[in-house]
Amino acid sequence: MSEAVTHSSAVPLRLGLIGSPNAGKTTIFNALTGLRARVGNFPGVTVEKREGSVHLDGRSMVAIDLPGTYSLDPISPDEAVVTQVLQGEMADVPAPDALVVVADACSLERSLLLIGQVLRRSEPTCLVLTMVDELKARGGRIDLARLADALGIPVVGVVGHRGLGLDRLRALLGRPEGWERPPVQPPVEAVERAAWAESIVEHVIHERPEHHRISEQIDRVVLHPVLGMLLFATVMITFFQLIFAWATPAMDLIDEGIAWAAAYTRGVLPVGLLADFVADGLIAGVGAVLIFLPQIVLLFSLLYLLEDVGYMARAAFVVDRAMGRVGLEGRSFVALLSSYACAVPGIMATRTIPSPRDRLVTILVAPLMTCSARLPVYALLIGAFVPATKVLGPIGLQGLVLLALYLLAPLIAMLVAGVLKRSILQSDGLPFTLELPSYRLPTLQLWLSQVWKSASAFLRRAGTIILVASIVLWALLTFPRATPPPDMSPTQAASYALEHSVAGQAGKAIEPLIAPLGFDWKIGVGLVASLAAREIIVSTLAQMYASADEDTSLRSAIRADTDPETGRRVFTPATVAALLIFYVFALQCTSTLAAMARETNSWRWPIFAFSYMLILAYGMGFLTYRFVSALGGGA
Amino acid sequence: MKTDFNLEPKPISVPPPAPAQTLADLPPGSQGIVVSVDQAGSISRRLQDLGLLPNTPVKVLRRAPLGDPVVYELRGYRLCLRRGDAARVRVRPDEGDSTNSEQ
Ligand SMILES: Nc1nc2c(ncn2[C@@H]2O[C@H](COP(=O)(O)OP(=O)(O)O)[C@@H](O)[C@H]2O)c(=O)[nH]1
Numbered sequence: 160m161s162e163a164v165t166h167s168s169a170v171p172l173r174l175g176l177i178g179s180p181n182a183g184k185t186t187i188f189n190a191l192t193g194l195r196a197r198v199g200n201f202p203g204v205t206v207e208k209r210e211g212s213v214h215l216d217g218r219s220m221v222a223i224d225l226p227g228t229y230s231l232d233p234i235s236p237d238e239a240v241v242t243q244v245l246q247g248e249m250a251d252v253p254a255p256d257a258l259v260v261v262a263d264a265c266s267l268e269r270s271l272l273l274i275g276q277v278l279r280r281s282e283p284t285c286l287v288l289t290m291v292d293e294l295k296a297r298g299g300r301i302d303l304a305r306l307a308d309a310l311g312i313p314v315v316g317v318v319g320h321r322g323l324g325l326d327r328l329r330a331l332l333g334r335p336e337g338w339e340r341p342p343v344q345p346p347v348e349a350v351e352r353a354a355w356a357e358s359i360v361e362h363v364i365h366e367r368p369e370h371h372r373i374s375e376q377i378d379r380v381v382l383h384p385v386l387g388m389l390l391f392a393t394v395m396i397t398f399f400q401l402i403f404a405w406a407t408p409a410m411d412l413i414d415e416g417i418a419w420a421a422a423y424t425r426g427v428l429p430v431g432l433l434a435d436f437v438a439d440g441l442i443a444g445v446g447a448v449l450i451f452l453p454q455i456v457l458l459f460s461l462l463y464l465l466e467d468v469g470y471m472a473r474a475a476f477v478v479d480r481a482m483g484r485v486g487l488e489g490r491s492f493v494a495l496l497s498s499y500a501c502a503v504p505g506i507m508a509t510r511t512i513p514s515p516r517d518r519l520v521t522i523l524v525a526p527l528m529t530c531s532a533r534l535p536v537y538a539l540l541i542g543a544f545v546p547a548t549k550v551l552g553p554i555g556l557q558g559l560v561l562l563a564l565y566l567l568a569p570l571i572a573m574l575v576a577g578v579l580k581r582s583i584l585q586s587d588g589l590p591f592t593l594e595l596p597s598y599r600l601p602t603l604q605l606w607l608s609q610v611w612k613s614a615s616a617f618l619r620r621a622g623t624i625i626l627v628a629s630i631v632l633w634a635l636l637t638f639p640r641a642t643p644p645p646d647m648s649p650t651q652a653a654s655y656a657l658e659h660s661v662a663g664q665a666g667k668a669i670e671p672l673i674a675p676l677g678f679d680w681k682i683g684v685g686l687v688a689s690l691a692a693r694e695i696i697v698s699t700l701a702q703m704y705a706s707a708d709e710d711t712s713l714r715s716a717i718r719a720d721t722d723p724e725t726g727r728r729v730f731t732p733a734t735v736a737a738l739l740i741f742y743v744f745a746l747q748c749t750s751t752l753a754a755m756a757r758e759t760n761s762w763r764w765p766i767f768a769f770s771y772m773l774i775l776a777y778g779m780g781f782l783t784y785r786f787v788s789a790l791g792g793g794a
Numbered sequence: 795m796k797t798d799f800n801l802e803p804k805p806i807s808v809p810p811p812a813p814a815q816t817l818a819d820l821p822p823g824s825q826g827i828v829v830s831v832d833q834a835g836s837i838s839r840r841l842q843d844l845g846l847l848p849n850t851p852v853k854v855l856r857r858a859p860l861g862d863p864v865v866y867e868l869r870g871y872r873l874c875l876r877r878g879d880a881a882r883v884r885v886r887p888d889e890g891d892s893t894n895s896e897q
Binding site for chain 1: 833835836837839840841842843844845847848849850856858859860861862865867868869870871872873874875876879
């Protein structure tokens, strides 16, 4: 394979970055490639593939970030990716020509187990030792020159997140042809390799790093049986509260901006299909994408801050046992908590979960959490039908119903997770492992770039799907265009047009299917329209009932609505209860489906999630309808 | 659980009658030395990849507030393991731990 290094300069040389998780590999990769990295997926797996061009010494190369791994003998499909790429067995991913091993200087002794395996390969290899700042702070000393001698390859020490040592690294990476090759190969067998690693450590480590004093002291509080739990609860509640409280003003602003832009286009374009398309299709679609940005940016800002400081691993450690009950692990907790605000960033946040199965289960149950898009639906129905009586002091019945709906979600999510882990997604036979890093001061630049990357990944990958889906839905709600009778008022005309559209017809067509839940065709239209996003049922109902606003008049309109043939009320208590329960379960959200498709790299799992949640929604809705009807709430 | 497949009779004097102990049995603050990792399979393989190999000293740092998992220190880093997984790692106690007494 060594001839690959000297190949023609037309094809850029490929550098493969290898390292165990948390070694600082991503930091090095980002520092080398800047914002030029292209993020994708390795074909067929959920592992993210990052590739970017690097300019070194006037020479253009491609750096490829291989998934973090502890060994080159794969035991999980995700780890197999590393081996496949190295062997050139991965379609569309040419094998790297030279290897850059990234290892944490503080745990060199363990990293040598992996380094030993890489050194048995034929590609030119160099070693980057990160975290040398931390090594120093912990009183450790490594003789890098001796290490390079002992291994027979070039070694560079860096402080990745502060960019120290990167110039030397760049100079080295520019000339893989000149890298020294190891004279002897390390042993294959693990125990022998460990002995080899130990002998090298004896030879090059002058001073072993001590415990990080400050980390030790902080952990005494953070992992304390009582204080630790209190802190965990405080951090999580604050985290959740901030996402809600801080994102809302920005989301309102985006809503207003979109409304303004739609009104503006209607002002400049002639009344007709084009104006409708631009205002209700295109601009509304862009709005549907942008509306997620505040929550995504906020969530990832907080998440990366907690991660970079070193708290995230502790949080996972503290909560692991509780999550382990249903077969998940500590790292699932944060993703699920985030999904309480919105499942889209929640699903994106599952990337920290190393076990592919656990990650998938977390993704599949995330949409069950009570996201903020359910609130308008709950608010409409509870506001219209639950009496505002006081139950206990200031606590009202309406609030209690809302609270019950919020608490129902995690219970169901845990149940479903437990079932999935015991049936189709049984454990992949990997132990739960979690490293506790030392506490660190994060750097602003790294933090900003991490947040920027998440936001732009969302816009590029999920955003496009959401935009297309919104436009398709607009078309379904618009065509075929029926001409309303001339004597109708504009709101009545809109209602008429909706009733005759494809979506309106679909609502009527599914009426027999949803009748067992007590839903009529108007609710059916709302269900169809809210496939895009749950809260759309509110505006659709407003349009159906030709009501002037989505609040007071819509409430009274649905309260007063009667069946023209039987004269019975449409929204009976049983119907309202069934509809609420339906929205607890149903995955009425294209954006979530798009995020799932992006994260799992296939449409199989979004379809699965949509189906199981629809079955749950229908089944539970039906039971609720029957139950409340039996109690006399059917009329 | 794992039996020795060596069919030759063992010399009686060599193995000291050490009680079978696993990493999960060690209390926080104590230290052990890995003897072996039980059973083949992906769990044991991963534990070995993480450095839990024979003769590795492992220190038990602390339990999570809910009692599980536990943080261990080995080979210069800190690793959290659940009880069930730690129970696969056979250890012998390491009393000669005078250099590095806890806190
Ligand atoms: N102190 C210190 N922290 C670093 C260094 N390099 C990376 N980090 C931090 O270590 C954490 C893990 O780094 P990351 O690059 O995500 O690791 P990866 O899992 O190997 O990709 C991040 O919080 C980084 O900010 C370094 O050289 N020194």
